Each structure stands twice: as structure tokens, then as C-alpha cells.
Amino acid sequence: MTGLIRKIVDAVSPHQSVTLLVHDWGCFFGYEFAARHPDRVARVVGVDIGDTSSGAYLRGLSGKEKRMIAGYQIWLAVAWKIGPWWPWLANRMTRYMARTIGCRNEPSRIGWQMNYPYAMGWFGAHGGLRGVGRVDKLLGVGMPALFIYGRRKPFMFHSERWLDQLTRAPGCEVLALDTGHWVMRQKPAEFNACVRAWLDRSTSLV
Structure with missing residues (x-):
């Protein structure tokens, strides 16, 4: 990237x-x-x-906030993972979460392929995100x-x-x-x- x-x-x-x-x-x-x-x-x-x-950011999050972040990000990471096999389901999952968190883009412009950074972060896809600046x-x-x-x-x-x-x-x-x-x-x-x-x-x- x-x-x-x-x-x-x-x-x-x-x-x-x-x-x-x-x-x-x-x-x-x-x-x-x-x-x-x-x-x-x-x-x-x-x-x-x-x-x-940063460590300061992670330490500043409450347990509830960490669960909320993990919840939506893992959901989108899973959508990316299943996208190649069930794109219709992956798109539904992605667009559902977009509505839930208030994204205002048209659903037709939202697809499961956009979720690769979440898969990088949670599943280590494409080499993961370790060692970032x-x-x-x-x-x-x-x-x-x-x-x-x-x-x-x-x-x-x-x-x-x-x-x-x-x-x-x-x-x-x-x-x-x-x-x-x-x-x-x-x-x-x-x-x-x-x-x-x-x-x-x-x-x-x-």
C-alpha cells in the first residue's frame, strides 16, 4: 500500500x-x-x-470500548474472509455493519472487498500489520x-x-x-x- x-x-x-x-x-x-x-x-x-x-491509546480504552471495536472489526474481517465464496453474504454483512455504524455512502458503493485492512489486523492477511510506524x-x-x-x-x-x-x-x-x-x-x-x-x-x- x-x-x-x-x-x-x-x-x-x-x-x-x-x-x-x-x-x-x-x-x-x-x-x-x-x-x-x-x-x-x-x-x-x-x-x-x-x-x-500506541500503547497510550490501548490503555485509555475501557473494556466496553475494546469489545465494541473488536465486535465491528472482526465482523468485517470475517466478511472479507468469506467474500470469495459467498460474496452475496459478505456484501450483506458489510452493508449491515455500515448502516449500523452510520456510514452514509450508498450501499451499492460498499462491498466486502473493502474490508481487507480488518482482515490484515485480526487474521494476519497479506502479511498483517505488525511493525507499523x-x-x-x-x-x-x-x-x-x-x-x-x-x-x-x-x-x-x-x-x-x-x-x-x-x-x-x-x-x-x-x-x-x-x-x-x-x-x-x-x-x-x-x-x-x-x-x-x-x-x-x-x-x-x-
């Missing part, structure tokens, strides 16, 4: 580093790309997914970052320690909007204004 991102970055901006704007699993893979290729990334806008690979060792430590998250969720995808780290780091900001996980869909005008303002302020840093 990071190799694919590298090809895209090199194609659209061969001579200058880029700004990554990433959300959900895009954050996970985008942060990993930035960790592996810091010379190609000038700054990052991360949306709703923070330091989920620590985003809390990257953003706010020399790389400007804007982190925007929705405050109306049953659990968060970041630790309070990481928010404090970003808030204190030069060139970094943290913004909480009155949304759920799909920040840019639920508050598009406010989201776009926040991102535009930060990009304008941080231009002198890149």
Missing part, C-alpha cells in the same frame, strides 16, 4: 513534497507512508484516526499536522496524550467538530474551512 502511495505521490508531485489529507484507514496507511518516506511528505491533515497503534513518533515531532476529529462517537480513535502532544507542537493543531466519524460528510462547509485556514497558516512552514 505504501508503495502504491509512493507511485501516486511521485506522479503528481515528482519534485516537491506533498500534503497528505487522510481519513479512517487512509490515516493508517498515510501515516505509515509518511514514516517511511518523510522526505516526500511536508505536512499531514489527519481526520478522526490518531495514534491507534508509530504516528505519535512522527506527527508533532518535526512534521506539521492538523488533526480533526468528531466528538460525537461511542469511542475515540486517539489518546488524550497524543492530543496534548499535537496541541503543544509547533505547526500543529487539533480541532474537534460536532460530528461522528465521517466529519467531512456531516459538516462539509466547516470541515473545508478549517482545513483551508490551516493550510494557509502552515504554508510558511513547508
Whole structure:
């Protein structure tokens, strides 16, 4: 995945580093790309997914929150696993969970093939996710970052320690909007204004 991102970055901006704007699993893979290729990334806008690979995040979750996260992620990982044999069932499972957690995309645009990151995490598919970079060792430590998250969720995808780290780091900001996980869909005008303002302020840093 990071190799694919590298090809895209090199194609659209061969001579200058880029700004990554990433959300959900895009954050996970985008942060990993930035960790592996810091010379190609000038700054990052991360949306709703923070330091989920850190010990501070895991320690901050309650038992109920851990069960909720495992419940929906394992469900989607299983859907990916059975997809090649029973795609109709895998799609039904995936679209059911999407509705349950409030995803606003059209069901026809949601398929079991999208669930491979969950299978990587829980079943070790495609080599698994071990050895990934620590985003809390990257953003706010020399790389400007804007982190925007929705405050109306049953659990968060970041630790309070990481928010404090970003808030204190030069060139970094943290913004909480009155949304759920799909920040840019639920508050598009406010989201776009926040991102535009930060990009304008941080231009002198890149």
C-alpha cells in the first residue's frame, strides 16, 4: 500500500513534497507512508484516526470500548474472509455493519472487498500489520499536522496524550467538530474551512 502511495505521490508531485489529507484507514496507511518516506511528505491533515497503534491509546480504552471495536472489526474481517465464496453474504454483512455504524455512502458503493485492512489486523492477511510506524513518533515531532476529529462517537480513535502532544507542537493543531466519524460528510462547509485556514497558516512552514 505504501508503495502504491509512493507511485501516486511521485506522479503528481515528482519534485516537491506533498500534503497528505487522510481519513479512517487512509490515516493508517498515510501515516505509515509518511514514516517511511518523510522526505516526500511536508505536512499531514489527519481526520478522526490518531495514534491507534500506541500503547497510550490501548490503555485509555475501557473494556466496553475494546469489545465494541473488536465486535465491528472482526465482523468485517470475517466478511472479507468469506467474500470469495459467498460474496452475496459478505456484501450483506458489510452493508449491515455500515448502516449500523452510520456510514452514509450508498450501499451499492460498499462491498466486502473493502474490508481487507480488518482482515490484515485480526487474521494476519497479506502479511498483517505488525511493525507499523508509530504516528505519535512522527506527527508533532518535526512534521506539521492538523488533526480533526468528531466528538460525537461511542469511542475515540486517539489518546488524550497524543492530543496534548499535537496541541503543544509547533505547526500543529487539533480541532474537534460536532460530528461522528465521517466529519467531512456531516459538516462539509466547516470541515473545508478549517482545513483551508490551516493550510494557509502552515504554508510558511513547508
